[in-house]
Amino acid sequence: MAHDDTQRHSRRQFIKQSAAVATALSFPMIARAAPPLIRYATAGVVGPGELETVITSDWFKANVLKRHGKEYVIETTTARGTPGVATLLAAEQADIGTLAFTSLATxxxxxxxxxxxxAIAEIHRDAVQGYASNPFVVLADSPVRTIADLKGKSVAVNAFNGSVDIILRIALQKHGLDPRKDVRVVEMPFGNIGPALRQKRIDVGVLAMPFQVDEAKKGGIRTVFDAVGVVPPYPVLFQSARSRFLTEKSAAVRAWLADYVDAQRWIYDPANRKQVVALTADLAKTPAASLDEYFLTPKDFYRDPNATISAASLQPPIDAMAQLGLLPKPVRIAANVDASYLPRRA
Known part of the structure; x- marks a missing residue:
């Protein structure tokens, strides 16, 4: 009898369990909500010039960005310079992007x-003593020794009204020269400036990374000046977001910036250097040995460990733009800078 009772109990348990499974299967599966999408627009200088292009690479998404795929998903697109990024933000085709003070102020x-x-997070900074800057160089035998000697000379920059062009104009004004009348400013890609200088098609040219390293190794050039001493330290590139997106997806932005700061620290860890250089060299299509000579060293631009950005660092070059007549009106940038989306430790 006891055996029969046990069998009946087992049958009842089996029936209950089967019913529970059947009930569960009769309802559609409730899908977990996908993490918010962040559309990020870079300015087109892959690798050492824009560290965020390394951090948003597939390898970093899979191995370093702990919150990616859980609290946010980031997709990147490439624009032609920071003005192109601003255009994508304006068209609401990007949510966050890499800007310079010139494109932000405009x-x-x-x-x-x-x-x-x-503006929500700094990428790298110029005019920091002891770190790289964008030098204005001449041939070693050039008569140009000082900024004042630039009068009547041709000077090459990568883009009219871009950040290095503004630095040039500020330097000229400080030394009593009229940027519009006393020098001939010409525009050419960074990669063409060194060859043009050696061919004597220009008198002076600005060299960005990695071209300044490559040209220095060839010899025969010298620096006349760079941003150090011309302007206070300022963010060359920084992350900026559509303000509406910040309101709508604040948690996703905070998660992304927490990953960004963590990834930057991972990148600067000496234990990871060999791997970082190899990954970055592959992205930038440049020899790893050449990159290793300067990347993430004092020969490179300064990067704040916490990616902190401030209105105080952006305001002086923006004021200079207004004084040079490059803005339709003065801009007080404090209302457009917010570092609070960075991790609290920043």
Missing amino acids: AVAQDAIPGGVT
Whole structure:
């Protein structure tokens, strides 16, 4: 009898369990909500010039960015310089992008981005003593020794009204020269400036990374000046977001920036250097040995460990733009800078 009772109990348990499974299967599976998408627009200088292009690479997404795929998903697109990034933000085709002070100030002055734009994290900084800057160079036998000697000379920059062009104009004004009348400023890609200088098609040219390293190794050139001493330290490139997106997806932005700061620290860890150089060299299509000579060293640009950005560091070069007549009106940038989305430790 006891055996029969046990069998009946087992049958009842089996029936209950089967019913529970059947009930569960009769309802559709409830899918977990996908993490918010962040559309990120880079300015087109892959690798050492824009560290965020390394951090948003597939390898970093899979191996370093702990929150990616859980709290946010980031997809990148490449624009032609920071003005192109500003255009994508204005068209709401990007949510966050890499800007320079020139493109940010212009977008703010023209009210070009619906709902506004906010700088949220620094990428790298210029004019920091002891670190790289973009030097204006001449041939070793050039008569040009000082900024004042630039009068009547031709000077090459990568883009009119770009950040290095603004630094040039500020330097000229400080030394009593009229940027519009006293020098001939010409525009050419960074990679063409060194050869043009050696062919004597220009008198002076600005060299960005990695071209300044490559040209220095060839010899026969010298630096006249760079941004150090011309302007206070300022962010060359920084992350900016559509202000509406910050309001709508603040948690995703905070998660991305937490990953960004963590990834930057991982990159600067000496234990990871060999792997970082190899990955970056592959992305930038440049020899790893050449990159290893300067990348992430004092020969490179300064990067704040916490990616901190401030209105105080952006305001002086923006004021210079207004004084040079490059903005339709003065811009007070404090309302467009917000570092609070960075991790608290920053």
